[in-house]
Amino acid sequence: MSTVGTARTPARARRSRSVRRTGYLVGALVNGVLLWLVNVSPGWHVVPFLTPEFARVVPLVNAAIVVGLVADLVYVVSDPPWLRAAGDALVAAVGLVPLVALWRTFPFAFEGQSFDWELVVRIVLALGIVGSLIGIVVAVATPGRRPR
Numbered sequence: 001m002s003t004v005g006t007a008r009t010p011a012r013a014r015r016s017r018s019v020r021r022t023g024y025l026v027g028a029l030v031n032g033v034l035l036w037l038v039n040v041s042p043g044w045h046v047v048p049f050l051t052p053e054f055a056r057v058v059p060l061v062n063a064a065i066v067v068g069l070v071a072d073l074v075y076v077v078s079d080p081p082w083l084r085a086a087g088d089a090l091v092a093a094v095g096l097v098p099l100v101a102l103w104r105t106f107p108f109a110f111e112g113q114s115f116d117w118e119l120v121v122r123i124v125l126a127l128g129i130v131g132s133l134i135g136i137v138v139a140v141a142t143p144g145r146r147p148r
Contacts (some may be wrong), residue, residue, distance in 0.1 A: 020079060024072040031069035035062065049117070053107035060098035067094040079143075089139035096132040099125055 014020070038044050038061065044054055071087040103125045110117040 013062055016147060021076050022083070024075040024079070028069050028072035028076070031065050031072065035065050037070070038062070049108050049110060051109050053105050055108060056102045057105055060101050064091075064095040064098050068090055085139045085142055088112075089136050092132045092135035092139060096129065099128045101130065110119045 002114075032084075037087075038058065044050055044058060052073065068091050071091050074087065103122075106121075106122055108118065
C-alpha cells in the first residue's frame with residue numbers, strides 16, 4: 001500500500017502562555033518607545049529627509065502605533081485565537097492608513113542624492129501596503145482557527 005500523499009505534518013502547537021505574554025509585552029514596549037521617539041525625543045523633525053508635510057501623516061502613524069500597543073496589552077490579558085485574528089486584522093487595517101497617506105503625501109526629500117532613494121521608498125511603501133492587505137485577508141479568513 002502506497003503512503004504517497006497521505007503523510008500528515010503535525011500542526012505547530014502554540015507557544016506557552018508565558019512566552020506569548022513576554023512577546024506581547026516586548027511588542028508593547030517597542031511601540032511605546034516608537035511613540036516617544038516620533039513625538040518627544042528626538043522627534044520626527046530631526047530626520048533630515050522628512051519634509052514638513054510629514055506633520056500631516058504623524059497622527060495616522062501615531063494611531064497605528066497606539067492600536068498595536070493596545071492590542072499587545074489586550075493579548076497579555078487574553079489571547080484566544082479569535083481575538084488574535086480580530087486584533088491582527090484591526091492592527092493591519094489601521095496600519096494600512098498611514099502607509100497609503102505616506103504614498104499619497106510622500107513627505108520625503110532626497111534631492112542631491114546619487115542613488116534613487118525615492119524609488120526605494122516607493123517600493124518599500126508598496127510592499128507594506130500589499131503586506132497589510134494580505135495580513136487583513138489572512139486574519140479575517142482564520143478567526144477561529146486553533147492549532148491542533
